[in-house]
Amino acid sequence: MASNIVYENEEIHRSSENRRLLESQSSRASSQDSITTMTSEPKLLPQYITALCATIGALALGNILGYSSPAGLILTSNNTDSSIHLNRFQNGWFSSVSNLGSAIGCPLAGFAMDYFGRRGTLIYSIVPVLVGWILIRDSYIYIVRHPISILLCTNTSHKHALLFWFGFHCKKDEKTKVAAQNFAMLVIGRLITGIYGSFVSLTVNTYVAEFSSAHIRGTLGVGFQLMLTVGILFAYLMGVAFTNFRWIALVCAIFPCICSILMIFGKESPLYLLSKGRDKEAEISLKFFSFLGNDYDGISFEMEEMRKSLEERKRNKATLKDLKKPYILKPFLISMGLMFFQQFSGINAVLF
Structure with missing residues (x-):
């Protein structure tokens, strides 16, 4: 009886030892598997860095959107230190014409993305945005003086020449011709910078979505909107730091240059x-x-x-007939509804 009890105790001890041995082996195997899994997963640092470099373009777009707020206040002020003074009607065009440029630039952006690639488009888009900022910054230069005067004045025999391009009147003398030219250059500059906005909006989101891993794609995707709002805030702060709209334009022109330079060292989207x-x-x-x-x-x-x-x-x-399908039509209407109420809430009146 005693021998049976000793034998059972020895069996229990051996079984417990075997169990501990198996558990230790299992834990070592699981740790090795986890190490193997970690080394087989893609590392994310290059994706984060590239996304940050690309979304600097969104920051530059935010500068474009926010620029009209401090600049418009300076240009409509009676104590402005520049030769340009805008009335309320002119300031409305100056503030909002960048949206027209974005509409014009959308088909151009699609072509550029296919021809130059996503990275290439972000690099070469520096050309229009710099041209736009230079026109705004140096709008006092007498470039295209006579063509602008001929274009704007419909009747030079009257005391007041009707300037039909943007529907405002001016006296027919040297000073008003220069002011009209300056206003035209300001508006053209804003229009061209708006074209850059469409390039950035389409290209950055597509580029980031194509190179990012699925489990961080959403995280990297929100970076565009975050940097956009940071850019708007930065433009507002420049209105506090500077009292001259030309200096604000000069500072805002730095960020698209940084984006294009950094993208030179990046890689093109593998999907493209x-x-x-x-x-x-x-x-x-x-x-x-x-x-x-x-x-x-x-x-x-x-x-x-x-x-x-x-x-x-x-x-x-995809074709227009696909909109008849419920699983496409329903999310399409929801997204369009969200965009409609967002835009018609008056947010752009506050931003610009």
Whole structure:
């Protein structure tokens, strides 16, 4: 009886030892699996850095949107230190014409994204925005003086020449011709910077969505709106720091330059490269964003998934008839409703 009890105790002890041994082996195996999983997942630092560099363009767009608020206050002030003075009607055009430029730039942005690529569009878009800011900054220069005068004046025989371009009147003397020219250059500059806004709005969001990993795509996507509002706030603060609209324009022109310069050191979207048949470059770009080099076994899998996505996109091209489908029409109406009430809430009247 005693021998049986001793035997059972020894069995219990051996079984408990075996259980502890199995548990320790299991924990070591699980830790090794977790380490392997961590090393096989793409590292996210290049994606965060590239998204930050791209969304500086959104900050530059925020400067464009917010610029009219401090600049308009300076230009309509009676004690302005510049030769330009705008009335309320002119200031309305000066503030809002950038939206017209954005509408004009949308088809151009689509073409540029396809021709130059996402990264290339962000680099080359520095050209229109710098031209726009230079026209605003140096609007006192007598460029296109005679063509503008001929364009604006419909009747030079009357005491007051009717300036039909923006529907305002001025006296027909040297000073008013210069003022009209300056106003025209201000408006043209705002129009061109608005074109840059459409380039940034379309390109940055597409670029970030194409190179980012699925589980952080939403996080990186909100960076555009965040930087946009930061840019608007920055433009407002420049109105506190400077009393000259030309200096505010000069400071605001810095950020698109920073964005374009930083994008030179970035990589093109792998999805765009693959769509153009540049498979080797797409693989290099994908390795850069995954930061794992040749050791990343999922590169070929990701490339194949992108190819399938591109093929499916070619097969299933969207048409206007697709709006009749309930699963497309319902979210479309919801998104359009949100945009309608957002815009008609008067937010732009506050921003501009």
